[in-house]
Structure formats: C-alpha cells, structure tokens
Amino acid sequence: MRTTLRQILVDNITAVQGRVYEPHTAGPNTQKPYLVLREGVQDPEADWAAFSTVIEVWPYVKRTTFQQVDSLANAIINTLHRARFSHAGEEYMVDYLGSAGQDYVDEEWDAITRGLRFRVFALGWLNGLTYEPDPVATLQNWTKETWPEAHTDPGTWAPADVAPGIYWRMVRLTTTEITAAVNWMEAQINGHILSPSAAVRLSWVRKVTEGIAKQRALKMDDGGPLELLRVVADSEADPMRRGQIQLTARFGVLQPIAQYVMLKKVVASGNIDMEVGQLE
Secondary structure, X not given: OHHHHHHHHHHHOHHHOOOEEOHHHOOOOOOXXXXXXXXXXXXXXXXXXXXXXXXXXXXXXXXXXXXHHHHHHHHHHHHHOOOEEXXXXXXXXXXEEEEOOOOEEEOOOOEEEOOEEEXXXXXXXXXXXOOOOOHHHHHHHHHHHXXXXXXXXXXXXXXXXXXXXXXXXXXXXXXXXXXXXEEEEEEEEEEEEEOOOHHHHHHHHHHHHHHXXXXXXXXXXXXXXXXXXXXXXXXXXXXXXXOOEEEEEEEEEEOOOOOOOOOOOOOOOOOOOOXXXXXX
C-alpha cells in the first residue's frame, strides 16, 4: 500500500519531481521541495469495513514562506482525498482527516513543513448485497431511480460533489412475528453519503432522509412490501465508519411451500370391506 500511495503522489505532485521519501531516507541534504510519507498502525475496529490505516504526508520546502507549504498541501489534499486505488487484490479509499499539527520549522533539516493526515480504508464492504428478497438491493434500486446522478455501485463509484456516493448496509436483522404464511423481519440499515464537501454531504443526507420519509414503502423483488418504519439522520456521523442515515424497515419472508410425495401404489391384504380403485 505504501508503494502505491507513493506512486500516486509522484504522478500527481509534479512540483516535487518524484522526490517522495520514507522518513529514514530524507535528511538535511535532500533537495527541496520533497514529501515525506509516514504510515501508521492499522485500525481493525470496524469489522464490516475491514481495516483502516492512518498515513501522514509532510511537504518540506526551503525556509522561505509557508505559502509554498500551503500550495503543496492543497495539491496533496486534492490528489489523495477520496482517491481510490487497488493493491494486492484489495480496494482502498483515502479520506482527508486534517493537519497533523501546526506550521513547523525544522531547524535540523533547514526546512519548513506541516503534516497532513489521511485515513486509508480497505473497502471490505463493497459486496453488501445478500439474496432475494434483499432490502439493501431494494433501497439501492430506489436510490438509483430517484437520483440517477448519484453513484450507487461501490464497486465502480468515484464520489464527487456533483455525483455523491450513496451506500446502503445491513446492520441488524430481527424476527418480529411468525405466522403460518410469512415471517416478518425488522431490519436496521445504515446509509453512507460520501462526497468531498461537508456541505454537499449535509444536503444529500437531508435529501435522502426526506425522500425515505415521503416514500414510506418500496416494492421488493418478490413483490412484497418493504415498509420504511423509522429514519434518523446524523450529519455529524462518520460517513465511512457509521453512516449518516439509520433506517428501520420491515419486510416479510414467505414460508416455504410444503412438498408432498404423491402416492403411486397401494398393496393391501386380508379382508377389505371397501372398494379399492386404481391410482393414477
């Protein structure tokens, strides 16, 4: 992963002319400007999202003005924030977290710098669908039909302000009622709204939440209803880990039809006081 991130920076931050180093390879005599890439520990706390890793990128420039640091920092953020890449068969997405501290004068290396922090998510949650009737697939199809400009397939999306990513994820499934014909299930489904701008995310969180409240019910693939019981939105929730929308929905799963074996032949013996006909 480190090698892939380094190559992304080399390809896109032309001002450093390929000078992207690990911490132990840079020093006082390294030609400026250059970038230092640091990789932190992996965080496995969200099982559904595989794991995440915090990385830091430090742009180093000559001791002139911090405006040069700002220029490099903006280029780095524009390159990495919401970037997606593949490595060793795994899909990743990068999210900008903020600076790693205030402006810093490195006396030893005769440079000025400021660290930038990013979280790299392993997208282990790309395959969120289960099997029919699937409430997640139903919500995904409804989202696609209602807002065609949005990205609903996390396998191919690239969330942007003009086309945010909207991802639905099953969190919990509970049986609420069992009858002879159908089992009623209550599902908690979280919605993730992804875009670079916080203002755009807020707008879409409200748009999707109000759309669900107005819809009230959707038709599933088996023809049964998906009742949208309750919806709660939290625009401050982590869009990658938790999701800003929490939906409680209800749907039914039909009991399987009993299969009977047709009687083909009867053998009787003894005294039979009734007529026995031939079975067809």
